Amino acid sequence: MTVKFRAPRGTKDILPDDIAEWRLVEETFRQWCTRYGYREIRTPTFEDMGLFERTVGETSDIVQKQMFAVMPYGSRHPIGEEERWILRPEGTAPVARALLEHGLLQQFPIVKVFYIAPIFRYERPQAGRLRQHHQCGVEAIGSSSPLLDVEVIALGFDFLTSVGADGFVINLNSIGCLNENCRPRYRQALIAYLQSHEQRLCEDCQRRLYTNPLRVLDCKEESCQTIVKDAPMSVDFLCDECREHFDAVRKGLDELGIAYELNGRLVRGLDYYTRTVFEFVHPKLGAQSTVLGGGRYDGLIEELGGNPTPGVGFGCGIERVLLVREANAQPKPKDAIVDVFIAVAADAAKDAALKLLYELRRAGIRTECDYLDRSLKAQMRYADKLGARFVLILGDEELRENVVTVRDMQKSEQWKEPSDKIASSLMALVTNSS
RNA sequence: GCGGGCGUAGCUCAGACGGUAAGAGCGUCAGGCUGUGGCCCUGAAGGUCGCGGGUUCGAAUCCCGCCGCUCGCCCCA
Structure with missing residues (x-):
């Protein structure tokens, strides 16, 4: 039989037989979030394009080439310049926007929320990478305490472990803050170092060198890797406050017995991150091995017009959690259909x-x-x-x-x-x- | 955007130096058991062999184009 229509490229139907496992993952996540004092939030599936340009970054791949535009369709709707809507390409900015818009940051000293939502990015699909996928994530806004970083990481740890996705490795790094003697100073040192090896960098990195030099650090090209190996590391350029903060995060994780690996090349592709960044990667996952990723974003709220307010959070790919469960040989839950x-x-x-x-x-x-x-x-x-x-x-x-x-x-x-x-x-x- | 692999029944796959037949298992339906499931047995339905063109007496099989899926680069969850 030749079917007339199929699901769009990079999307997947979640069929009745799959639902029990999805529910298991979602309910486990809800349960852990509730235990940690997080409340659920749901935001629209599309948002103003400016929201992501501002926060994720004009030079990021997400903004430059991965956004799906939403617009009214048909002859009665000429395209208006004001209607620049984008299917949500990530979870943090929309949540920050909603909290600001409704004044929740005024009503609570610290706001802790979680979400489960579809995410859309125009990419070439491959194993573990879709054009529509689903993320569950948390945001904790209102404190720069390193213990909040620890809490968010511990929440991710508890969730993944109890949902049958254990076996991951936590990569941890600090990319510093925007104070002059912190990341900017590191940035300069990095650029200076990379410039001295500019001829041997790959084409992309020669461009990144001036647009987003930190991204050169996680370039997979072999020639770049060898250069990066001896590049200055951000942790060596942290200002006193950031150094102290990072040490406290590590101490807290040690205290809880949560193992992690310091990874000086971990930078992440979204501009709003400051200080702590982390990725939970799973060795059984193939090329797309990050199952959960996040970090601190102390400048985000201010960037969106709020008072300077620090925050930290993560996003976790549900489809990848399912892939890890499969790799871990977790049985698929099956429910009787009727009694x-x-x-x-x-x-x-x-x-x-x-x-x-x-x-x-x-x-x-x-x-x-x-x-x-x-x-x-x-x-x-x-x-x-x-x-x-x-x-x-x-x-x-x-x-x-x-x-x-x-x-x-x-x-x-x-x-x-x-x-x-x-x-x-x-x-x-x-x-x-x- | 750039590479590699693959498209045969609802699903998983055999069949391929071009030639006597479009196949198996699972699933579905019916029967064996005319009021009784799972196991077993029998039978049936279900396919333009992704689409289009070419080569040939003859193409699922060879060639070209397109489409789709998939894996990798890139990027990230």
Whole structure:
């Protein structure tokens, strides 16, 4: 069969059989966030383009070549300059925008929120990389305490560990703040060093050298790697406050027994990051190995017009969590589709079956019946496929005796139950067996 | 944007130096058991062999183009 339409490139349908695992991941995430005192927030799927230009950065790949534009379509809608809408390419800026817009940062000294949302980036799809993927993430805004960095990392650690995605390595770095004697000083030192090797840098990096020199650090080109190996590291140029902050983050993680690796080349591709940056990478994941990434963004709120307010957070790719679970050989959760199936063995019993069907559903029991007028054998097979624990059989015999035959599919036992008591006794059976 | 691999039934895949038949397993449906699931057995439905063109007496098989999927570069979750 040739289907007329397929899901757009880089998108995936999440089918009924997949849902149990998605729910497991999402609910585990919600549970950990709640334990840590984070509240859920939901923001629109599209936002003003300026929001991302301002925060993610004009020179970032996301802004330069990965955004999906949203615009009214059709002859009645000429393209307006003001309507520059973009499908959300990352989670932090929209949340910051919403908190500012509704004054939540005035109502609480510290605002801690989490989100689960689809993210859109126009990229070439490959293993672990989609054009629409889903991220769960947290943002903690209002304190520059290193213990908040520790909390966010610990939350990511607890979530991934308990959801069956363990085996990751936490990469940690500090890229300093914007004070003159911190990142700017490092930036200069880095540029000076790289300039002395400019001829041997790859084409991209020769350009990055002036637009975004830190990005040269995580270039994968071999020639660049060898140069970067001896490049100055940001941790050696931190100002006193940043140095102190970073030491405290490390101490806190040590205290909690959360292992990490210092990685001086970790810089991340979004402009709003300051100080702490981290990535949870998984060795079983292939080329796209980051499952969770984030850091501190002390300048973000101010950039969006708020009072200077520090913050820290992470984003975690749900599809990649699922890939890790698979690599870790975690079993896929499977739910029975219904508890009870009503099988009709004689046309005369159809009315009684109809009433019983709705009586059970309204009593809170997941109940299904046959809509294809199939043989009792076929109905039994179908009941089995649906995972029904009990099958109720209604036929001439049952009508005559005013009973219902109840079959326990697991125990292969069956008995007769008075019609008027069937709902209550099934209720008891279903709650006991689940 | 640039490379590599692959497109045969709903799914997983056989079949390929061009030639006697479009196949298997799973799944679906029906029957064996005319009121009873899982196991087993029998049968059935389901395919323009991604699309278009070319070579040839003859193409799922060879060639070209396109489309799609996939993996990698890049970038990131």
